[in-house]
Amino acid sequence: MRKLLLGDEAIAQGALDAGLSGVYAYPGTPSTEITEFIQLSPLAKERGVHSRWSTNEKTAMEEALGMSFMGKRALVCMKHVGMNVCADPFVNSGMTGVNGGVVVLVADDPSMHSSQDEQDSRFYGKFAMVPTFEPSSQQEAYDMMAQAFDYSERVCLPVLMRVTTRMAHSRAVVECVDVPRQQNKLNYDAQAQNWVLLPANARRRNDKVTAQQLELEADAAGSPYNKYVEGTDKSLGILASGIGFNYVNECFPEACPFPLLKVSQYPLPKALVRRLMDECQQVLIVEEGQPFIEDMVRGVYDLKQVHGKLDGTLPRTGELTPDAVKRAISALSPLTAHLSPLEQTFAPCEDVVPRPPALCQGCGHRDVYAALNEVLREYDNPRVFGDIGCYTLGFLPPFRAIHSCVDMGASITMAKGAADAGQWPAVAVIGDSTFTHSGMTGLLDAINENADITVIISDNLTTGMTGGQDSAGTNKFEAICRGLGLSDEHLKVVVPLPKNMPEITQAIRDELNYHGTSVIIPRRECMQTLQRHLKQKKSLEKSK
Numbered sequence: 001m002r003k004l005l006l007g008d009e010a011i012a013q014g015a016l017d018a019g020l021s022g023v024y025a026y027p028g029t030p031s032t033e034i035t036e037f038i039q040l041s042p043l044a045k046e047r048g049v050h051s052r053w054s055t056n057e058k059t060a061m062e063e064a065l066g067m068s069f070m071g072k073r074a075l076v077c078m079k080h081v082g083m084n085v086c087a088d089p090f091v092n093s094g095m096t097g098v099n100g101g102v103v104v105l106v107a108d109d110p111s112m113h114s115s116q117d118e119q120d121s122r123f124y125g126k127f128a129m130v131p132t133f134e135p136s137s138q139q140e141a142y143d144m145m146a147q148a149f150d151y152s153e154r155v156c157l158p159v160l161m162r163v164t165t166r167m168a169h170s171r172a173v174v175e176c177v178d179v180p181r182q183q184n185k186l187n188y189d190a191q192a193q194n195w196v197l198l199p200a201n202a203r204r205r206n207d208k209v210t211a212q213q214l215e216l217e218a219d220a221a222g223s224p225y226n227k228y229v230e231g232t233d234k235s236l237g238i239l240a241s242g243i244g245f246n247y248v249n250e251c252f253p254e255a256c257p258f259p260l261l262k263v264s265q266y267p268l269p270k271a272l273v274r275r276l277m278d279e280c281q282q283v284l285i286v287e288e289g290q291p292f293i294e295d296m297v298r299g300v301y302d303l304k305q306v307h308g309k310l311d312g313t314l315p316r317t318g319e320l321t322p323d324a325v326k327r328a329i330s331a332l333s334p335l336t337a338h339l340s341p342l343e344q345t346f347a348p349c350e351d352v353v354p355r356p357p358a359l360c361q362g363c364g365h366r367d368v369y370a371a372l373n374e375v376l377r378e379y380d381n382p383r384v385f386g387d388i389g390c391y392t393l394g395f396l397p398p399f400r401a402i403h404s405c406v407d408m409g410a411s412i413t414m415a416k417g418a419a420d421a422g423q424w425p426a427v428a429v430i431g432d433s434t435f436t437h438s439g440m441t442g443l444l445d446a447i448n449e450n451a452d453i454t455v456i457i458s459d460n461l462t463t464g465m466t467g468g469q470d471s472a473g474t475n476k477f478e479a480i481c482r483g484l485g486l487s488d489e490h491l492k493v494v495v496p497l498p499k500n501m502p503e504i505t506q507a508i509r510d511e512l513n514y515h516g517t518s519v520i521i522p523r524r525e526c527m528q529t530l531q532r533h534l535k536q537k538k539s540l541e542k543s544k
Contacts (some may be wrong), residue, residue, distance in 0.1 A: 001176045007167040008033035010138040010174045011105060014145030016043050019181035021072035021100070022050035024060035026437065027466035028079035029114045030168040031107035035077055036469075047183060053463075055472040056408070056437040057082035061089040064102055068158075069195065071187035072100040073149050080108040080119040085408065085438070087124070093158045094128040095197055095205045099190040101149035102158040107168050108289055110319040114465075116388075116407065118317065120289035125160040125266060129209050131216050132160045132266040133225070134242035138172035140225065140264065146181070151219075155212065164288045166319065167243050217267040225264035228272055233257045236333045237280030239273065241293060243320075244286035250322040251329060253340050258333070268296060277301050284308060284328055288320050307332060357393055364524035365391040367496035368458050369399040371504040372427070375512065382425045383418055387411035387439070389431035390464045390526075402429060409438025415453040416446045425512045428455045433463040436473035440480060443519070447485045450516045454508070457519060458496075460526040468529040481519050490518035497524065 005013060012034045015023065025035040038044050039051045050067070054060035057078045064074035078086065083106050090104060106124075109115040125132030133148055135141035141163065148159040193201050220226055231237070238256065240248045241263040248256060261276045263269065277283055277297070285294040285308035294308040307313040313328045314320065326339050359366050368391075376382040386392055386402030387410065394401040404414055415428035430439050435457050446453055457477055463469040473480060481491050492507045494500060504522065511518035525533075 001178055003174050003176055004171055005138060005142070005174045006033060006169060006171050007135075007138050007141050007163060008107075008169070009037045010142040010172075011145060011161075011163070012037035012041070013174070013176055014142040015073075015075045015103070015149075016041060016049070017142075017177050017180040018146040018149045019073055019183045020044075020049055020075055021047075021183045022064065022067045023075045023077060024050070024054050024064045024067075025077035026054055026057050026060055026082060027463050027469045028082050028107075029466055030109060030165045031077045031079050031082075031105065032466050032469070033168070034075075034105060036467075043180060053469055053472070057086040058089060061086040061093070061104070064104075065089060065093055065096070065098075068098045068100040068102045069190045070100065071189060072184045074100065074102050076102065076104045078106055079115065080106055080121050081116060081407065082106070083119070083121050083124050090124065090158070091128045092197060094130045094209055095202055096195045097156040097205065097209075098152055098158055099156075099187070100184050101152035103145065103148045103152060103161055104158055105161045105163070108162060108164045110164055110289055113165055116405075118289065120292055121160070121162050122266065122289070122292045125162070128160075129213060130157050130160055131155065131220070132162060134162050134264045134266070135167065135225075136242050136245040136262065136264055138167070138170070139174050141167065142174045142176065144225065144264075147225075155216065155219075157209070157212070162242070164243055164319075166288075213267060217269065220265045220267055221269035221271050223265040223269075225262075226269050226272060227262050228275065229256065229260040229262070231257055231259035233333070234259065234280050235282070236329070237261070237276045237283040238286060238329075239263060239276060239283060239293065239297075240286040241288070243288050244325070247320055247322045247325045248286055251326045251339050263293065268293060273297060277305065281305070282307060282332060284313065284332055286314065286320065286325055286328075291316075356396060358396065359390065359393050360527045362527045363390070364460055364496040364522060364526075365394065365458055366399075367498060367501070367504070367524075368429070368456065368522045369394045369401040371496070371501055371508060372429075372456070373399060373401055374501075375505050375508045376425070376427075378509070379425055379512070381423075382427065383415075383423055384427045384429060385411040385414040385418070387428075387430040387434050388465075389434050390460075391429060391431055391458055394429070407438075408434050409442055412439050412442035412446060412453070412455055415455070416442065416449075416451045419452045424452055424515075426453045427512070428453060430455065430457055431464070432457060432459040432461065432473055432477065433471040435477070436471070436480075440484065443481070443486075443517075444484045446517045452515045453517055454511045455517070455519045456508075457521045459521055459523040460529075461523070462526045462529045464526045464528065468526065468532065477521055486517065486519055490514055490516065491521075492519070493521045493523060495524055496522040
């Protein structure tokens with residue numbers, strides 16, 4: 001069966017066809033479409049595959065481990081910075097091992113299209129001593145899912161699968177199986193002595209997993225996803241990982257004249273790398289992201305022999321492109337006749353006005369920032385700590401309303417730290433989904449010390465930045481704040497509309513002048529989800 005699929009969709013379909021029982025994820029570009037595809041899949045509905053969004057990536061990883069404990073196959077999805085959030089259970093999952101197969105899918109974002117950094121998640125696989133897969137095409141992404149689940153269950157370890165933005169968000173025709181594999185049956189093979197990480201158990205497991213590394217490396221060397229392609233010209237060898245392999249192939253319309261080593265399964269197959277280095281005068285390492293492989297190879301071989309990002313042959317930051325790879329090959333080899341021509345680049349059209357990102361017209365966040373700015377003009381040196389979400393755009397004109405944005409949930413904790421240092425007023429602005437993701441614990445710290453901060457939970461009733469997924473805390477925020485110990489006197493809910501500006505500004509002014517922890521919740525539905533809901537309502541009315 002042939003289907004035209006995004007890379008994310010190929011991953012999702014591959015997981016379903018491999019007998020998936022549950023996907024656990026928090027939405028984050030470029031990984032979001034994986035879970036959405038499973039949520040809409042008829043096969044997933046028929047089989048009762050779990051597909052509800054988790055509150056954050058840590059809870060997602062732990063829920064997947066619970067499913068694995070019972071013998072069933074689970075997929076965990078996140079973007080690269082989400083790996084930081086789930087690092088604790090992820091690294092420890094290498095120590096517990098798995099019962100049912102677990103695949104942790106992480107989508108890295110070179111060039112930071114919608115991210116805070118260009119983190120390369122392959123380092124997590126090496127750090128946790130678990131096998132890592134890195135597909136080079138949509139077909140390989142689909143095929144690898146079944147292989148990864150099988151391999152996870154064979155070696156009793158989770159498998160990390162790493163993709164990048166271009167892989168996740170580009171389409172290709174994928175050949176899918178006709179008959180999906182059945183889900184695993186519930187079993188009780190999980191052994192408490194592996195899963196209870198008391199020091200005595202953990203030391204035993206650490207010895208076991210460390211000893212497994214030679215087996216994992218041997219498996220990588222023999223993997224069908226790692227292959228050595230012979231070349232006639234040994235003046236240059238090319239090592240390409242993941243989507244970098246596709247970029248190299250695009251450089252040569254006929255065939256690559258140089259020996260070419262494709263790496264898509266880790267630990268790094270040292271025997272294949274050694275062969276390439278021994279046969280070629282110099283080697284170019286083409287990898288998307290950070291110089292992960294290059295750094296390891298440079299630690300063993302003559303630096304003059306190894307080229308890539310560390311010596312400037314390839315750009316160190318941003319996404320790779322076929323043209324960047326062509327330029328690197330041209331710089332290292334005189335045999336440029338084999339290369340396809342560089343693509344023509346065009347200067348930006350002077351007639352097109354730049355369109356920087358901005359909050360939607362009519363967005364409730366706009367009214368929140370307008371009110372906040374109006375009030376803060378009355379104070380000397382106010383500081384506003386922002387967070388991850390649509391409302392981060394409040395940093396840009398016309399509002400220029402926030403002074404920081406570091407990671408999920410940092411607004412509240414940074415505001416508290418600033419207040420601890422003597423800053424007043426200190427304001428935290430956080431969204432509804434981010435608050436339940438990572439903000440609640442920070443608010444508890446603030447309430448426990450009655451920190452002199454004002455927290456604004458801008459509630460648009462959805463996870464707006466990633467496309468309008470359900471928000472875990474919808475209709476629960478007042479109860480959460482009260483449960484954490486906040487008094488009703490300093491918990492206020494307002495509707496962010498221009499006509500309510502006097503009420504909103506007075507609420508902000510009152511809470512800033514209260515020297516303790518207070519929370520204001522401006523609540524109005526996201527304009528994008530509102531429009532979708534209105535269209536759905538009209539469609540239902542027409543169908544009646």
